Amino acid sequence: MKLDFSVLLREDYPRMIIEGVITMLKLTAYSWLLAMAVGIVLAVIRMSNNRVATGFVAGYVEYHQNVPMLVQIFLWYFGVPTLLPDSVQLWFNMHRSDFLFAAIAVGLAMGAYMSEGLRAGIRSIPRAQMEAARALGLSYLKASRLVILPQALRLALPTLVSHSVLLFKNTSLAMVIGVAELTYATREIESQSFHTVEIYLVSTLIYLGISLLIMAVGAALENRYRIKSR
Secondary structure, eight states: OOOOGGGGGSTTHHHHHHHHHHHHHHHHHHHHHHHHHHHHHHHHHHHSSOHHHHHHHHHHHHHHHHSOHHHHHHIIIIIGGGGSOHHHHHHHHHTTHHHHHHHHHHHHHHHHHHHHHHHHHHHTSOHHHHHHHHHTTOOHHHHIIIIIHHHHHHHTHHHHHHHHHHHHHHGGGGGGGTOOSHHHHHHHHHHHHOOHHHHHHHHHHHHHHHHHHHHHHHHHHHHHHOOOOO
């Protein structure tokens, strides 16, 4: 079988691929920001001595780590809107509800993974540091923000980078609710051109290239912010 990649330059295919990549990167960025925010909040709560709060976080993490991402996306897109007031549903429908719910679903789910990575970083920090910060008059939240979290982020960088790559790959699942990201565009082009190998190979290389770029940036950050042992 002879491959013909020139077919991808015909009609609207280049535009579809470019727009798919842009949508994919936007979805990744929004989901990542939400995941990091959720992860930090959950990690700080897990540090506390409040059993109710830590129990809630433990349940949150277990749910998101054991329920398939695809099911969570379906729940947010098809289930959650039915619980919202009509005015809120209308707002979502006017502001790309498929994209927003996909970002929320992926971000909240990956926030559970981020929190576990941060928790591991926090647990590697001597408890005496928190005690010393509290003894100096810092509140629990201020001590967490100024003393513990900066170190935990640096210690957890390898895990956070790995989870960031996983988050990036999980955004491809948004195609099932109609988000026109790269995988969605790939399927559309394949169904129109019937050049399956060519378009999926190009899509694979794009995903691989971006994943490797994320890992390279992560490795650079790890080298720059590594905590050196004395």
